[in-house]
Amino acid sequence: MMRAPDFRYHAARSVKDAARALKDGGPDAMLIAGGTDLVPNLKRRQQTPALLIGIRHLRELRRIRNGKGLMIGGAVRLSEVAADRKVLRHYPALARAAGLVATPQIRNMGTLGGNLCLDTRCTYYNQSYEWRQAINFCMKAPGATGGHACATPTGDAICWVATSSPRCWAVSSTDTAPALIALGARVTLVSSDGERDIPLEELYADDGMAYLTKSADEILTVVHLPPEDAAVRSTYWKLRRRGSFDFPVLGVAAAVRFGEGNTVSDARVVLGAVASHPVLVPESAELVGRRLTDDVVEAFADAAAAHAKPMDNTDLALGWRKKVARRYVAGALRELKEAHAAK
Amino acid sequence: MKVVGQARRRVDARAKVTGQTRFADDVVLPRMLYGKLLRSAHPHALIVEIAASAARAAPGVHLVLTGADFPTAYGIMPVSQDEHALCRGKVRYVGDPVAAVIAASEREAADALALIRVTYEPLATIASPEEALRTAEPRIQDYGEGPNLHRLAHFAFGDVEPALAGADQVFEDVFFYQGSTHLSLEQHATVAALDADGRLTLWSSTQTPHYLHRELARALDMPAHHIRVIATPNGGGFGGKSDPFNHEIVAAKAALVTGRPVKITLTREEVFYAHRGRHPVLMRLKTGVRQDGTIVAMDLETLLDGGAYGSYGPASTLYTGQLQTVTYHVPRYRFRACRAFTNKPPCGPKRGHGTPQPRFAQEVQLDKIAVALGRDPADLRLQQLAPANSVTANWLTIGSMGLKPCIERVVQGSAWRERRGQLPFGRGLGMACSSYLCGAGLPIYWNEMPHSGVQLQLDRSGRVTVFCGATEIGQGSDDVLAAIIAEVLGLETTDIKLVTGDTDLTPVDLGSYSSRVTLMMGNAAIQAAERAKAILSASAGQKLGLPAERVAFADRRVFDVENPSAGMAFQEAVVAAEVEHGTLGTTGSYRPPRSAARYRGGGVGPSVAYSYTAAVVEVEVDPATGWVRVSKVWIGHDIGRVINPVLARGQVEGGVYMGLGEALMEEQAFRRLPPRLSSALVHKIPSMLEYKSPTALEMPEVVTYFIEDPDPSGPFGAKEVGQGPLLPIAPAVANAVFDAVGVRVDQVPITPDLVLAALGAKAKGKSGRVGPEAFPAVPWPEALVVPPPWEGGNGKAINEPAKSRDALPTHHSGTAGVKV
Amino acid sequence: MSPRRDARKARIALTVNGEERDVVFAGYKTLLEVLREDLGLTGTKHGCELGECGACAVLVDGQPVLSCLLLAVECAGADVTTVEGLARGPALSLLQAAFADKGAAQCGYCTPGILVTAQALLERKAHPTRAEIAEALSGNLCRCTGYLQIFEAVEEAARAEPHAQGPAAGRPHVRTEAGA
Numbered sequence A: 001m002m003r004a005p006d007f008r009y010h011a012a013r014s015v016k017d018a019a020r021a022l023k024d025g026g027p028d029a030m031l032i033a034g035g036t037d038l039v040p041n042l043k044r045r046q047q048t049p050a051l052l053i054g055i056r057h058l059r060e061l062r063r064i065r066n067g068k069g070l071m072i073g074g075a076v077r078l079s080e081v082a083a084d085r086k087v088l089r090h091y092p093a094l095a096r097a098a099g100l101v102a103t104p105q106i107r108n109m110g111t112l113g114g115n116l117c118l119d120t121r122c123t124y125y126n127q128s129y130e131w132r133q134a135i136n137f138c139m140k141a142p143g144a145t146g147g148h149a150c151a152t153p154t155g156d157a158i159c160w161v162a163t164s165s166p167r168c169w170a171v172s173s174t175d176t177a178p179a180l181i182a183l184g185a186r187v188t189l190v191s192s193d194g195e196r197d198i199p200l201e202e203l204y205a206d207d208g209m210a211y212l213t214k215s216a217d218e219i220l221t222v223v224h225l226p227p228e229d230a231a232v233r234s235t236y237w238k239l240r241r242r243g244s245f246d247f248p249v250l251g252v253a254a255a256v257r258f259g260e261g262n263t264v265s266d267a268r269v270v271l272g273a274v275a276s277h278p279v280l281v282p283e284s285a286e287l288v289g290r291r292l293t294d295d296v297v298e299a300f301a302d303a304a305a306a307h308a309k310p311m312d313n314t315d316l317a318l319g320w321r322k323k324v325a326r327r328y329v330a331g332a333l334r335e336l337k338e339a340h341a342a343k
Numbered sequence B: 001m002k003v004v005g006q007a008r009r010r011v012d013a014r015a016k017v018t019g020q021t022r023f024a025d026d027v028v029l030p031r032m033l034y035g036k037l038l039r040s041a042h043p044h045a046l047i048v049e050i051a052a053s054a055a056r057a058a059p060g061v062h063l064v065l066t067g068a069d070f071p072t073a074y075g076i077m078p079v080s081q082d083e084h085a086l087c088r089g090k091v092r093y094v095g096d097p098v099a100a101v102i103a104a105s106e107r108e109a110a111d112a113l114a115l116i117r118v119t120y121e122p123l124a125t126i127a128s129p130e131e132a133l134r135t136a137e138p139r140i141q142d143y144g145e146g147p148n149l150h151r152l153a154h155f156a157f158g159d160v161e162p163a164l165a166g167a168d169q170v171f172e173d174v175f176f177y178q179g180s181t182h183l184s185l186e187q188h189a190t191v192a193a194l195d196a197d198g199r200l201t202l203w204s205s206t207q208t209p210h211y212l213h214r215e216l217a218r219a220l221d222m223p224a225h226h227i228r229v230i231a232t233p234n235g236g237g238f239g240g241k242s243d244p245f246n247h248e249i250v251a252a253k254a255a256l257v258t259g260r261p262v263k264i265t266l267t268r269e270e271v272f273y274a275h276r277g278r279h280p281v282l283m284r285l286k287t288g289v290r291q292d293g294t295i296v297a298m299d300l301e302t303l304l305d306g307g308a309y310g311s312y313g314p315a316s317t318l319y320t321g322q323l324q325t326v327t328y329h330v331p332r333y334r335f336r337a338c339r340a341f342t343n344k345p346p347c348g349p350k351r352g353h354g355t356p357q358p359r360f361a362q363e364v365q366l367d368k369i370a371v372a373l374g375r376d377p378a379d380l381r382l383q384q385l386a387p388a389n390s391v392t393a394n395w396l397t398i399g400s401m402g403l404k405p406c407i408e409r410v411v412q413g414s415a416w417r418e419r420r421g422q423l424p425f426g427r428g429l430g431m432a433c434s435s436y437l438c439g440a441g442l443p444i445y446w447n448e449m450p451h452s453g454v455q456l457q458l459d460r461s462g463r464v465t466v467f468c469g470a471t472e473i474g475q476g477s478d479d480v481l482a483a484i485i486a487e488v489l490g491l492e493t494t495d496i497k498l499v500t501g502d503t504d505l506t507p508v509d510l511g512s513y514s515s516r517v518t519l520m521m522g523n524a525a526i527q528a529a530e531r532a533k534a535i536l537s538a539s540a541g542q543k544l545g546l547p548a549e550r551v552a553f554a555d556r557r558v559f560d561v562e563n564p565s566a567g568m569a570f571q572e573a574v575v576a577a578e579v580e581h582g583t584l585g586t587t588g589s590y591r592p593p594r595s596a597a598r599y600r601g602g603g604v605g606p607s608v609a610y611s612y613t614a615a616v617v618e619v620e621v622d623p624a625t626g627w628v629r630v631s632k633v634w635i636g637h638d639i640g641r642v643i644n645p646v647l648a649r650g651q652v653e654g655g656v657y658m659g660l661g662e663a664l665m666e667e668q669a670f671r672r673l674p675p676r677l678s679s680a681l682v683h684k685i686p687s688m689l690e691y692k693s694p695t696a697l698e699m700p701e702v703v704t705y706f707i708e709d710p711d712p713s714g715p716f717g718a719k720e721v722g723q724g725p726l727l728p729i730a731p732a733v734a735n736a737v738f739d740a741v742g743v744r745v746d747q748v749p750i751t752p753d754l755v756l757a758a759l760g761a762k763a764k765g766k767s768g769r770v771g772p773e774a775f776p777a778v779p780w781p782e783a784l785v786v787p788p789p790w791e792g793g794n795g796k797a798i799n800e801p802a803k804s805r806d807a808l809p810t811h812h813s814g815t816a817g818v819k820v
Numbered sequence C: 001m002s003p004r005r006d007a008r009k010a011r012i013a014l015t016v017n018g019e020e021r022d023v024v025f026a027g028y029k030t031l032l033e034v035l036r037e038d039l040g041l042t043g044t045k046h047g048c049e050l051g052e053c054g055a056c057a058v059l060v061d062g063q064p065v066l067s068c069l070l071l072a073v074e075c076a077g078a079d080v081t082t083v084e085g086l087a088r089g090p091a092l093s094l095l096q097a098a099f100a101d102k103g104a105a106q107c108g109y110c111t112p113g114i115l116v117t118a119q120a121l122l123e124r125k126a127h128p129t130r131a132e133i134a135e136a137l138s139g140n141l142c143r144c145t146g147y148l149q150i151f152e153a154v155e156e157a158a159r160a161e162p163h164a165q166g167p168a169a170g171r172p173h174v175r176t177e178a179g180a
């Protein structure tokens, strides 16, 4: 059996308590929510925190509330997100994305906050310690961590995906982030030093190692969705090998607000799993004021696909993934156009 | 028949649905220790030194073992005894075990592994058979038929050259069938313990307790009768638990040294290293046909990527060609095969052992022939089926042959005649057929003893206990055994007490491989049961005042056939017999008849019967992405006789499932890092997440037809169903993709990028084919010439070469000294 | 061998198959390890220990979850149902009986995880469609059956009698087959 290393465990009594414990624990402390990302990483020794701070039980993080828009607590389970009536009706992209994560059992455990903070992925990295030893590790997880060092690690300065690259290209693989960014969500981050609110896209950095801009002791407590808007259509398309289990090798989230005469009055298209961060397609803004005719859709799909930079570190052939990105973007936009027309 | 053919709850179902089935890792013994294996991080290296003192001193550690503790080589086949429980002097793939720690807990054992320092001297690596052909040094193994070539074979069953020259058309294609692994849900586990008498008992998830028993005796240098192997029910096998494994021998040794029970359970990643899965095979197939598509000669070359050890390789090599002749009539046949060593986990037998690969080649090529000649692929097949009760060009004896009705049923069920070639672009139907063994005609090691034995014990309580070495791996062998005994003795399966897969208690059965159990165990069981029946009939007849011939058995009674009300309970009949004869017991055994193939290599392929399968697969292909979705499968299987329809259908559907996995997604893939930076050569995806196995959402509807044409050599006429139904699936998918979008993918898995690439090429006016382009030059040996029956042969080669090949290798271990 | 390190032990109380259990275990363990190794409930299986196969599924508070990803220290107060808790007394539950009769268990290794997952489905939805069954079981790999007989068994159990909503306490309502 794969087994976790030793750790101390603290069941947080409140967000405040968790924030304090996180701060006191310093770099050796980590939050654990559903544990569906962290526990495999413990067992494979990608992460070996001395202290785990459990937040899965915190009531204050497990609520879905109405405010100015919808407020979803950081520890709400993905299965609850996917089944929530309001989410289903007004934020279908999120319901879809949450409902397509992993497997039914994992969605009963995994949380929305955990999904947004999900570690980036790479087939050179999501491997056991012993496997990584056989490639002499890589810069994202140098071999010295965890006190398991065996051979002297020398690969800790290299990225095997792009060997002359100074950075890590591990892939942002969260399904809900693209959907939430497309929907214009903001998140609240709480630490013992205070609290702040940022647009979700600002949580992410284009770096496979330092993929979150938040500091390590900040807790994602709430996801805020903008007020429901009957003119907005949204969807999420996920590409993967199997209908279950698999992480996305491409996610396309699109939210479009239709105005007068079926013209676009606002649009946000986000690509997931094509880079180290979710990519908000800049050309989305250029859709405003236009109708989603075939020409417009195709031209936009070309532009969007240009932002997809698949690397050889996920499932399925990379050249093919890029081609499909184009088709998925076009497909998602057409779906929204048809949904709007059907109304 | 009251039991055979009836849908029944299988005898072991209750245990399985209540969680009571005790799999190997569920065995827990007092004072048990846990072992973990340190595996090589190098694909190919000499072991210079192993420093284990820190590990020995680590918390909880009881014992550290290294190759020095295992001087004796072993291996499943007598001709490739090239394994040691822990490597001696040299490692040959990433994952090759070099040391073991036995500790009070599994975590402590794992922690201590990290304290062992191994100094390696890396060697150049070989990643593919093509590379093996080019590389004379360094050698992965110091035996073989070429520097890095394990086996080479060349058979000429008649002279193909003139036949090809005289053919109306010759079709030549190169195909590639990717390697895949069994992925049994249960990871291999074993527990070894000394019993109260100081003898060794090993519980293990093994499909072949008898072979494991022999190899343990060899590797541990102990008398076999001081070792007891208990095959726990396997949580899936599919061939992956048929070799003796490192961890089994290490656990046994550790129990002997520590005097305490020792458990070793592999992690999923380690199971990928234990492997013994489907060989990746490159194939060149040349077939000459007449204008109507009738085969006049076939010329097949196969190149197998064997991995680093022999395993079943000598047999696997021959299976990539030997069964090509039992489906369609092939008048002349040349078959050349080569198995190369590479620095990867060893390949071996996986469901269909060596035959799905050439089956893919042949069935796809037949489809191409049909299209080229304007024939319906179903008719092309029907017109040239190998005849029942015939002998093939390579001297295999076919008995019953029910492929025709199989084809007819799937043609009808799928509305093939109306729909093939008629569906809208993007949808298509494909067909393929196949055949498979019902048990290998020869055992793994040469002997003239039975392949399966059954003992029956009956006593005055009415108890019937059956002892048999057969191994339950999920296929339902326990249920088949109970059903056969129950049928003969007029009982219910729930009346039979089974003791199976235990080398101390049960007569030998060679194991759950080559689809041999139903036929061989079944025949042994019938013999034992008939003998018991004869004893009971005589005694009961005496009591009833009837001749034994008039005594019948049914519904737990023994009675007069002509006057069923005159009789007695089964138990009373046993009492009568026990009064007359004393303690009751009978035995039965089975050994298949000698094969007609008398040439060297002719031991692989013969079977007392062959099963046949035909499948039609319907696919939907998205031309925009190349995505292939299988929407429905019709499959007809010539099973001879169904023993339990619930189980038989489960085997077919499971075979279809596994075939679809291989057709569309499963890949035992490897990654080599840029050589200027690293010598790494690793399994790319040793996990259940990234090695893609279809989920409940990928499984299409399957319509199964059984053709029951009892084969005289099977128990109640039964043939196999465990492996055959996998075989036609991958080629049927490939043919359906062609029907749907007009492109050929001549390799598996058929991934969407390949389909899209083929579509793209076709749109540009190039050939709509993707697949391997060339077959490398192989130093084929001189042909063994065996004239087919119709050319006056007698099953022997006319130029049998000197007996050198099967000699044991002289030495195995590397030369570097091991300091510990 | 040097003396064993004082392994960090943890202790929790939880309900397993309706019984309150107090258990002391090495603190790094997941619920899977505690069930199998510290509570002797080996009915729950494991095929990967990384969340990638579904063999280890159990019900926690009535919901199917993966015991290999759930740290045991987080299970204090949890109500856990394993395959051993599906039958009451000697008789099989309707679902177990259907699995036994329909060939849904071949090697039986995926069976415990699939049974508890299907049980939760039937609690939620008395008569699921084939598509709903496939979706609910899409996190449980089976290498033997090709799933079809598993689907049929779930359908058979659903047909056998409408499933009353489970009683409170999250413990699945279990009916048993007659006379088994």
Ligand SMILES: Cc1cc2nc3c(=O)[nH]c(=O)nc-3n(C[C@H](O)[C@H](O)[C@H](O)COP(=O)(O)OP(=O)(O)OC[C@H]3O[C@@H](n4cnc5c(N)ncnc54)[C@H](O)[C@@H]3O)c2cc1C
Pocket: A030, A031, A032, A033, A034, A035, A036, A037, A038, A039, A040, A074, A075, A078, A100, A101, A102, A103, A106, A109, A110, A111, A112, A113, A114, A115, A116, A117, A118, A119, A173, A174, A175, A176, A218, A219, A220, A221, A245, A246, A247, A248, B689, C050, C051, C052
């Ligand atoms: C087999 C398998 C398949 C999967 N497939 C998918 C998939 O298809 N798509 C997908 O998106 N994910 C997938 N996942 C990953 C994972 O299950 C989900 O992303 C899940 O939502 C993670 O949430 P969690 O609560 O379990 O996170 P945890 O494992 O508890 O935490 C993940 C990370 O986030 C941090 N964290 C957790 N909560 C917070 C918070 N509130 N504030 C700040 N930091 C926090 C943790 O410290 C940790 O670093 C898969 C996992 C497995 C094992």
Ligand code: SF4
Pocket: A121, A122, A123, A124, A125, A138, A139, A140, A141, A158, A159, A160, A161, A162, A167, A168, A169, A170, A208, A313
């Ligand atoms: S992208 Fe490069 S550095 Fe990052 S995890 Fe993969 S191999 Fe390592």
Ligand code: FES
Pocket: C045, C046, C047, C048, C049, C050, C051, C052, C053, C054, C055, C056, C057, C066, C067, C068, C069
């Ligand atoms: S053991 Fe595979 S999912 Fe838990």
Ligand code: FES
Pocket: B185, B235, B236, B474, C104, C105, C106, C107, C108, C109, C110, C111, C141, C142, C143, C144, C145
């Ligand atoms: S029955 Fe064997 S894995 Fe499902």
